[in-house]
Amino acid sequence: MINAGFKDENIQEFKVGIADLKVTSSPHHVITLGLGSCVGIVMFDKFSRVGGMVHIMLPDSTQFKNSDNPAKFADTGINLLLRELLRAGGKQSNLVAKIAGGAQMFKGHTSNLLNIGERNIKKTKDVLHGLRIPLAAEDTGGNKGRTMILQLDSGKVLVRTVGCVPREI
Numbered sequence: 001m002i003n004a005g006f007k008d009e010n011i012q013e014f015k016v017g018i019a020d021l022k023v024t025s026s027p028h029h030v031i032t033l034g035l036g037s038c039v040g041i042v043m044f045d046k047f048s049r050v051g052g053m054v055h056i057m058l059p060d061s062t063q064f065k066n067s068d069n070p071a072k073f074a075d076t077g078i079n080l081l082l083r084e085l086l087r088a089g090g091k092q093s094n095l096v097a098k099i100a101g102g103a104q105m106f107k108g109h110t111s112n113l114l115n116i117g118e119r120n121i122k123k124t125k126d127v128l129h130g131l132r133i134p135l136a137a138e139d140t141g142g143n144k145g146r147t148m149i150l151q152l153d154s155g156k157v158l159v160r161t162v163g164c165v166p167r168e169i
Contacts, residue, residue: 008027011028011029011153013029013031014029014030015031015033016030016031016040016053016054016055018034019055019057020054021052021053021054021081023052023084023085023087023088024051024088025048025049025089025152027152030051030052030053030149031147032055033147034145034147035055035147036101036105037102037105037120038056038057038102039056039099039102039117039140040053040055040056041078041081041098041128042099042157043085043133044098044150044155045085045094046094046096048094049152049153050085050090051152052081052088053150054078054080054081056071056074057072058074058116058120059073059075059119059120059122059123059124060073060074060123061073061075061076074120074127078124078127078131082131095133096136097136098137099139099140100138100157100169101117101146101148102124102140103140103142103146104117104118104142104143105117105143105145117141118141121140121141137157139159139169142161145161145162146159156168
């Protein structure tokens with residue numbers, strides 16, 4: 001349930017900003033707001049109940065001189081999330097990933113250069129594939145912003161899309 005009208009005092013909600021990441025364990029939640037062309041990547045170990053999220057802005061750190069923040073880019077942020085999950089007790093072979101975001105936020109612009117959302121989705125999938133982390137579900141594309149919530153007690157990922165009914169992926 002997304003909001004049952006009460007708050008469990010034992011569950012903390014960890015907010016992930018843009019170009020940020022958080023890792024925690026059950027029973028806590030990890031949430032990010034404002035996924036437009038950005039992509040939220042969740043990884044979860046169903047056995048250890050360790051999971052985390054990274055909110056990436058851009059696909060490739062090698063295209064920028066200032067790439068000091070690895071969480072900003074798909075090619076470095078996903079690897080950083082994996083390292084933090086392993087440090088927190090997760091096991092790579094137990095991890096599954098889910099992604100949301102990658103919207104086309106600039107109407108009328110179909111050039112590949114401006115379609116950052118599509119490029120973020122592709123790079124995210126390529127990196128996950130290279131790490132052999134299965135992509136279990138996604139809610140990507142379109143032209144609306146999203147909120148993504150990882151519930152570590154159940155492993156559920158909820159996505160709220162602007163103007164739509166929230167759904168589990």
